[in-house]
Amino acid sequence: MARIQIGALRKTYPGAKTDTLHGIDLTIEDGEMAVLVGPSGCGKSTLLRMIAGLESVTSGDIRIGERVVNQLEPAERDIAMVFQNYALYPHMTVRGNLEYGLKNRRTPRAEIDARVTEAARVLEIEPFLDRKPQALSGGQRQRVAMGRAIVRKPQAFLFDEPLSNLDARLRGQMRVEIRRLQRRFATTSIYVTHDQLEAMTMADKLVVMNAGRIEQVGSPMDLFDAPRSLFMASFIGAPGMNLLPVDDLRGAGVDLGGLPGNTSVIGIRPEHLTTDTVGAGIVLDLTVEAVELVGSETLVHLGAAGLSAPLVLRRPGALSVAPGTPLRVALPAGHLHGFDGHGLRIGAASRQGQPQTAAMS
């Protein structure tokens, strides 16, 4: 078990014009599940592969426990990795796959057997131990890949988009399963994904990356409630936060009340838009453009002259309103997020609103 500390870590590929990672500082506490998320090309996979030892370090430090591991071979770092395409050895049985790393470490036979038995029991893959990977389903292969990590009892698990090859239903199950196993073994973990639902639900510590930098770190709810920047506001949450440039609103003659003077953009989450306009601060007159009935909730897309992108309003249950209908909505002051001209949040990153309203579906 170990804490992972990353200091001023940079990565430049030979011949590349810009850095892939521009000095990353990050600490992952012992037993914590950190999820790295961000748009593709943000550097999250590179960071994970550098921690694994699969990519060289340009400058900076990676510590696992007390050791600086920059120069160590992957096998010497005492980590285990679960790959997106599982990377099971196709010519070995499931048992052979689980044993291989232990054998290479000259683990005693009895110990190998005990660990494999234990892992197979926990993962419920005992019936498949003597089969080859190609005889298994995607979910079963995923379990074997997990098993290969578990038997090693490493200081850290590294997950590289491990669920992206599974169908949606199985992904939901495996999410819970991986989190359960990680808690059970209390192993420090780093999990890379581009799926923000996975990120929100699995992380103790959510690390959002953008263009080779860390955009914001915190608990998922902190990041949801107080996004540090416009990028964070639009990236976390589905659909993302409604963002309205103040100039556009002023131009449309909307009464904005008492916003701080440096506010350039205001944001509000779809679930916080309300049609209850009595005594509300900012009120907009909009037209329904489209209605999406999801079953448990309804998303209403609203547009108006002078607004570049439509606003989205989220309502629990079904809402029957025809496109073209005019609709007056309010932006309750308690749920407003303000951003300045640099795209950064105005005001403390404190929690606003009620936790239940912010809960993800």
Added chain:
Amino acid sequence: MIENRRWLDFLTHAILILGVAIVAFPVWVALVASTHPAGTFATGHMPLLPGGAAWENYSTVLGSGMRGAGSEPLWRMLVNSAVMAVLITVGKIAISLTSAYAIVWFRFPLRVVCFWLIFITLMLPVEVRILPTFKVVADFGLLNSWVGLTLPLIASATATFLFRQFFMTVPEELVEAARIDGAGPMKFFRDILLPLSRTNIAALSVILFIYGWVQYLWPTLVTTDPKFYTIVMGIKRMVAVAEADPQWNFVMAAVVLAMLPPVLVVIFMQRLFVKGLIETEK
């Protein structure tokens, strides 16, 4: 096919049967000739139906060799051919596997130069550079030796390219998983890559075994000691004798014996054979 035309079906089968017959005819004649006593050929034309001297002919050529040809018994030539073919096959596969491995998974100075030098060997068939190659082997004192017989033939651009092609399709993550599991380059090669290459190695072995077995010019040049004669070059010697003294029964028995091993390999490993043949030309 789409429409049912009886005459076309008939024609199709007729073409195929005729083709098979033409392909098989020379071999049939050889087979028949190898079952007749020598006297049959002294008096007239070759027979088309089997005779009764098969046992006698085959046991003679296998056991004591052909009279007047100054040759070794055929069993010895067959063993030599097999040894040569196996050495060439194993040698080619071994050095091609390792060099493809070096080219794909390592960076070293002159890597691209090495690749092109191997490529150039494609353009230098032994028939073309026969005299200087012979001289090199003679200077090394390798005439009449297994090394001289096989080593100059084991450089192989096609096998190297085939393995390189295959290695390029091995998923990156498999290597990464192996590295995390503590496998160094040689361990990865032995534990993961070799087992994964099994089918390719088998398919290539079929092709290379045939290649080694049918070698003629090279063994003819580098061996003067009958101890090293292979069956393929032995036949040429026997033919020269038979011209003067018709022992066609023995020559044809030798021909049948020379064909048998590689032909059986092709027939019984047809799937691997076809795979090997088509993949090496990609």
Added chain:
Amino acid sequence: MQTKRTIFPNKGLPWLLIGPQMIVTAVFFLWPSAQAIWTSFRREDPFGLNTTFVGLSNYARLFESGEWLEAAGRTAVFAVSVTALSMLAALTLALAANRVLRGSRIYTTLLVWPYAVAPVVAGVLWWFLFNPTIGILPLALSALGIDWNHRINGDQAMILIVIAAAWKQVSYDFLFFLAALQSVPKSLIEAAAIDGAGPFRRMRDIVLPLISPTTFFLLIVNINYAMFDTFAIIDATTSGGPAGATNILVYKVYADGFLGLNLGSSSAQSVVLMLIVVALTFVQFRYVERKVQY
């Protein structure tokens, strides 16, 4: 050149791995070839003690000598005949084998095994069949009024080696044609049938154009085969005779070098042949590139 994302960091190991191949390549391929090129610019004195640099004169003599040009012409006739005969036969058989629903595998097995027959053996088989005294084919031919003796008649000798060489190559061409035919999408054939094209029209308009890359590939491979791999067939049957009627270039290199001991000329011939192989290889790889772009 393409490589892997993950590479092993070792410095010495790759040399150890590629070393054997490089040594064999250098000692038995590159060095002798360089020797051939070197020798081709030199001439030995009558006692074989010294050589002097003579520039391109070995080449000049080659191209001026009627003998070599004749051999070149003969080689062209031989290569074209072998290629045409084996490819036509193979294509016919492959079209038929691709058409039969049942038994295609058995026919294939029965047609591919000559690939494994050594060229010498192929030569001996046909030489036996055509043997002027006891051969079955001369007997049949004499019934047609043809007097067969390839030991005297140069044209007949040429026909003999063409048949033997083509017989051995049919199986190879057949396999490649069959593989190409099997990869023609069935939907295209069906679309053509719906458009009213009968079996022969479909073959001409759809199938043959679609397999043309394979046809081109086989063309190069067959020319290569006929020029270089048929050495053993000739040595076993006609030894280049009668009167040089079957003395093709690759046989002449051997005959002039080993039997005639004319090193300068033999080397110059070797170099010219190498250039031909280089050209053929170049054409073949241009084709591979084009195929990739398809």
